[in-house]
Amino acid sequence: MLSNTIQIKSAIGTTYTDWKNATLRTLDEKTASFDESLHKKVETAYFKRLLEKMATHAASSEALDAFKAEMDAYVASIPNKVGFEDKETRRNFLKKKAKIKSAAITKHKLVNKGFYVSLWIPIGMAIGMPWGVAFGNIALGLPIGLAFGLAIGAWLDGKAVKEGRVV
Numbered sequence: 001m002l003s004n005t006i007q008i009k010s011a012i013g014t015t016y017t018d019w020k021n022a023t024l025r026t027l028d029e030k031t032a033s034f035d036e037s038l039h040k041k042v043e044t045a046y047f048k049r050l051l052e053k054m055a056t057h058a059a060s061s062e063a064l065d066a067f068k069a070e071m072d073a074y075v076a077s078i079p080n081k082v083g084f085e086d087k088e089t090r091r092n093f094l095k096k097k098a099k100i101k102s103a104a105i106t107k108h109k110l111v112n113k114g115f116y117v118s119l120w121i122p123i124g125m126a127i128g129m130p131w132g133v134a135f136g137n138i139a140l141g142l143p144i145g146l147a148f149g150l151a152i153g154a155w156l157d158g159k160a161v162k163e164g165r166v167v
Contacts, residue, residue, distance in 0.1 A: 019068060020051050023075060030078045042078055043097065046112075047071075049167045050104055057108050057165065067108075070100050110167050111160055117153030124149020 017068070031044050036089040051071070057131045058064035074096045104110040128145015160166050 001071035009163065016055050016068075020055065023051060023071060024048060026079075030075065030080075033081065038081065038084065041084065046167060047074075047099050047100075050100075050110065053110055053164075054104075054108065057110055059107050059109075063107055065109050067100075067103065070096070070103065074100050104167065110165050111157075114153075114157060114165050117161065118152060118154035120149040121146060121155070122149065124152065 027044065029049065031039060031042055034042065034044075054064065054067055058067065077093045077096050079086070079089045079093055083093075107116075124147070125142055125145040128143070128148060129138060129139040130141065131144060132141015135141065157166075
């Protein structure tokens, strides 16, 4: 039973590795002529790191197959330099990019560096404001909430780094 599981995982890993290498080649070919600003729009480096992380962090084989399909659609939708000027093409591309990034966060728990800090600072400030009002000084509550949000966010970011979930 255990050997069957290992064989299935190694077969999935090999299949994923072949697909990943082909996708990386296609991504490099499509973005080879891009300047730095277009690479930032496409987030080439992020998606290369995401492809590497997904091999070990996929929630299930079905989720991995769904990721492959979404990634193939994303890579196919990357417009050329002129395509970024067309509003509809750019909108479709950005929707596909947002869908993959959202799935990486929600389904696979893969986050960017500083994700939790940027999430918890505003939450902490929103919590701190009523405390400041309760103490009669709103200016006192904001830094307390900021510190609270920063502490929780930094702790969760550290936990994500230890677990290897940072893309």
